[in-house]
Amino acid sequence: MSAAIETPGFIASAVRTDAPPAIVLDKVNKWFGALHVLRDVDLQVAAGERVVVCGPSGSGKSTMIRCINRLETHQEGHILVDGIELSDDVRALGAIRREVGMVFQSFNLFPHLSVLENCTLAPIWVRKMPKKDAEELAMEYLTRVKIPEQAKKYPGQLSGGQQQRVAIARALCMKPKIMLFDEPTSALDPEMIKEVLDTMVMLAGTGMTMIVVTHEMGFARTVADRVVFMDRGEVVEVGTPTQVFNDPKTDRLKLFLSQILRGH
Amino acid sequence: MSDITVNTPIGSEPRSAPITAVGPIAWLRANLFSGWLSTAVTLVIGYVLVRAVMGFVDWAFVNAIWSVPVTNGVAQTQACRELHGSGACWAVVTEKHRFMLFGTYPYEQHWRPALVCILFVALYIVSSLRRFWNWRLIPIWTVTLTAIGVLMWGGIFGLPYVPQERWGGLPITLILATFGLAFAFPLSVLVALGRRSSLPAIKVLCVLYVELIRGVPLISLLFMASVMFPLFLPEGMNIDKLLRAQIAIILFAGAYLAEVVRAGLQALPKGQYEAADAMGLSYWQKTGFIILPQALRLVIPPLVNTFIGFFKDTSLVLIIGIFDLLTAGKTAIVEPSWQGFGVEVYVFVGLIYLVFCFAMSKYSQGLEAELNRHRRR
Ligand SMILES: Nc1ncnc2c1ncn2[C@@H]1O[C@H](COP(=O)(O)OP(=O)(O)O)[C@@H](O)[C@H]1O
Ligand SMILES: [Mg+2]
Numbered sequence: 001m002s003a004a005i006e007t008p009g010f011i012a013s014a015v016r017t018d019a020p021p022a023i024v025l026d027k028v029n030k031w032f033g034a035l036h037v038l039r040d041v042d043l044q045v046a047a048g049e050r051v052v053v054c055g056p057s058g059s060g061k062s063t064m065i066r067c068i069n070r071l072e073t074h075q076e077g078h079i080l081v082d083g084i085e086l087s088d089d090v091r092a093l094g095a096i097r098r099e100v101g102m103v104f105q106s107f108n109l110f111p112h113l114s115v116l117e118n119c120t121l122a123p124i125w126v127r128k129m130p131k132k133d134a135e136e137l138a139m140e141y142l143t144r145v146k147i148p149e150q151a152k153k154y155p156g157q158l159s160g161g162q163q164q165r166v167a168i169a170r171a172l173c174m175k176p177k178i179m180l181f182d183e184p185t186s187a188l189d190p191e192m193i194k195e196v197l198d199t200m201v202m203l204a205g206t207g208m209t210m211i212v213v214t215h216e217m218g219f220a221r222t223v224a225d226r227v228v229f230m231d232r233g234e235v236v237e238v239g240t241p242t243q244v245f246n247d248p249k250t251d252r253l254k255l256f257l258s259q260i261l262r263g264h
Numbered sequence: 265m266s267d268i269t270v271n272t273p274i275g276s277e278p279r280s281a282p283i284t285a286v287g288p289i290a291w292l293r294a295n296l297f298s299g300w301l302s303t304a305v306t307l308v309i310g311y312v313l314v315r316a317v318m319g320f321v322d323w324a325f326v327n328a329i330w331s332v333p334v335t336n337g338v339a340q341t342q343a344c345r346e347l348h349g350s351g352a353c354w355a356v357v358t359e360k361h362r363f364m365l366f367g368t369y370p371y372e373q374h375w376r377p378a379l380v381c382i383l384f385v386a387l388y389i390v391s392s393l394r395r396f397w398n399w400r401l402i403p404i405w406t407v408t409l410t411a412i413g414v415l416m417w418g419g420i421f422g423l424p425y426v427p428q429e430r431w432g433g434l435p436i437t438l439i440l441a442t443f444g445l446a447f448a449f450p451l452s453v454l455v456a457l458g459r460r461s462s463l464p465a466i467k468v469l470c471v472l473y474v475e476l477i478r479g480v481p482l483i484s485l486l487f488m489a490s491v492m493f494p495l496f497l498p499e500g501m502n503i504d505k506l507l508r509a510q511i512a513i514i515l516f517a518g519a520y521l522a523e524v525v526r527a528g529l530q531a532l533p534k535g536q537y538e539a540a541d542a543m544g545l546s547y548w549q550k551t552g553f554i555i556l557p558q559a560l561r562l563v564i565p566p567l568v569n570t571f572i573g574f575f576k577d578t579s580l581v582l583i584i585g586i587f588d589l590l591t592a593g594k595t596a597i598v599e600p601s602w603q604g605f606g607v608e609v610y611v612f613v614g615l616i617y618l619v620f621c622f623a624m625s626k627y628s629q630g631l632e633a634e635l636n637r638h639r640r641r
């Protein structure tokens with residue numbers, strides 16, 4: 001959080017109100033055993049919209065975005081991604097996962113594959129792209145995240161910030177319509193946070209639909225169309241960054257904001 | 265760039281440590297003679313070691329007898345017996361090595377099992393080269409194993425037919441070990457994956473298989489294969505004894521290897537599965553490209569340990585009368601003139617096992633280092 005980005009102004013919104021919503025969560029409930037982790041979560045994300053999700057640890061942020069690409073299954077309610085309802089249907093699941101890229105807190109790069117192979121694996125095998133095209137595409141995205149020279153290295157040879165940028169490039173190589181980020185900078189040393197946030201700001205500029213779980217308020221103010229505050233499995237407040245950060249309505253949000261501000 | 269100050273005068277070369285701190289003398293002093301107790305222990309162990317080695321050299325080389333006269337087909341082992349154990353009677357190996365290596369295979373056809381052994385070793389060498397780790401291994405194995413079958417059985421290409429009952433010695437050991445591991449390993453991977461399956465039926469089946477097989481000694485499995493199994497087969501149908509033992513070995517090795525592979529699967533971080541899922545890879549793509557390559561690398565040492573164990577465990581087939589290397593060795597000294605020279609025979613047989621097992625062990629060390637290179641910074 002110390003490396004709040006300095007990009008002046010707000011990245012122009014790319015929300016497309018004419019298109020159908022990219023993601024719809026409708027009264028979603030989820031339990032881990034007896035633990036009720038998502039409670040009647042309602043959320044609509046428009047195509048091209050950038051949503052930042054924040055909230056205390058354990059409030060269900062990860063669980064919510066992991067339900068969107070079905071790394072977790074929900075038990076009640078409906079989730080529609082790009083118009084397709086998530087269910088046990090394997091075909092629909094495959095279609096959704098091709099359109100939704102995910103970036104994890106712990107990078108989750110494949111350590112036994114080179115950076116380039118990490119980026120080309122899914123395009124070749126899932127998108128059935130010829131190897132040469134996939135490699136060109138991968139180099140293009142590696143250039144965009146500013147590490148083309150690392151293509152032949154293995155993830156273990158890169159710094160944390162570089163690894164996370166590779167992870168972003170890897171997800172982008174699938175040409176997803178939606179990108180999910182689960183605390184992408186939380187595992188990074190402070191001096192590396194900025195390079196990853198810059199990459200994400202760059203991505204926001206391309207009109208990508210993004211859901212980002214993060215406590216980087218500078219990032220939220222720069223790119224977010226809306227900020228969602230979650231607590232104990234509930235969506236407590238939703239609004240523009242200014243509304244949520246400057247004018248909290250609930251005590252829970254006030255408490256949370258005072259806590260993360262004290263952390264600075 | 266950094267404000268850490270290092271007190272190195274500009275231009276000074278890094279000095280090497282004084283000679284007493286490095287080198288063999290320093291090593292000796294630090295490790296063997298660091299105090300009076302350590303010195304005493306070193307001396308005592310050194311004395312015992314030297315005596316043992318000298319004793320062995322005397323027995324194996326200085327006093328050893330390498331050949332004995334043979335009259336009317338009977339070996340005259342008088343000279344050997346007069347040694348009273350002070351020297352090895354390698355004459356038993358000189359005389360009997362072909363029987364030990366090839367058992368009761370027709371003597372004038374011994375070149376065939378000999379060639380089979382060479383083919384096996386060549387197959388191991390080719391398979392161990394990473395250059396061949398692709399689809400080409402499949403035709404290589406198919407052709408080599410077919411050639412081995414043709415050579416052993418004969419009956420075509422003008423080779424006289426040799427029934428399986430007459431096969432013996434090293435080829436049997438290599439056949440049991442090679443086919444055993446070649447089938448048991450893929451089986452074990454499937455079983456290990458099955459144990460983690462989300463389908464309860466598959467999971468239960470795999471757990472049952474592993475637990476049942478592991479709960480039974482290999483010997484009893486071999487007995488079952490040789491005695492009970494035929495009872496279940498329809499009248500007149502008979503699967504040959506070697507094949508039955510082979511199946512028992514595959515099933516047994518499969519269960520053990522499956523547990524080793526499972527340990528590798530469990531050691532992989534959950535994030536690897538999730539990243540593969542999130543990218544939309546199918547189950548088999550995920551397993552083949554992401555999970556198994558990493559999981560198997562992690563378990564190379566215990567895998568090879570199990571391989572080595574099974575290579576030697578093939579010798580247990582002697583209890584159901586299959587003529588492997590160890591049985592052939594044992595049978596070689598049944599002859600009255602050679603009775604009492606078991607030690608020499610077992611040293612010889614042991615050496616053959618040692619060569620194969622040591623090669624496996626060395627190879628796995630090299631492989632492990634090479635495959636895990638990506639972990640190094
Ligand atoms: N696989 C799981 N099994 C059981 N409980 C879990 C699991 N994953 C998360 N939880 C619990 O669910 C709650 C929400 O977790 P999570 O979504 O990770 O929160 P956040 O990302 O907001 O910190 C926490 O109480 C956590 O302990
Ligand atoms: Mg989380």
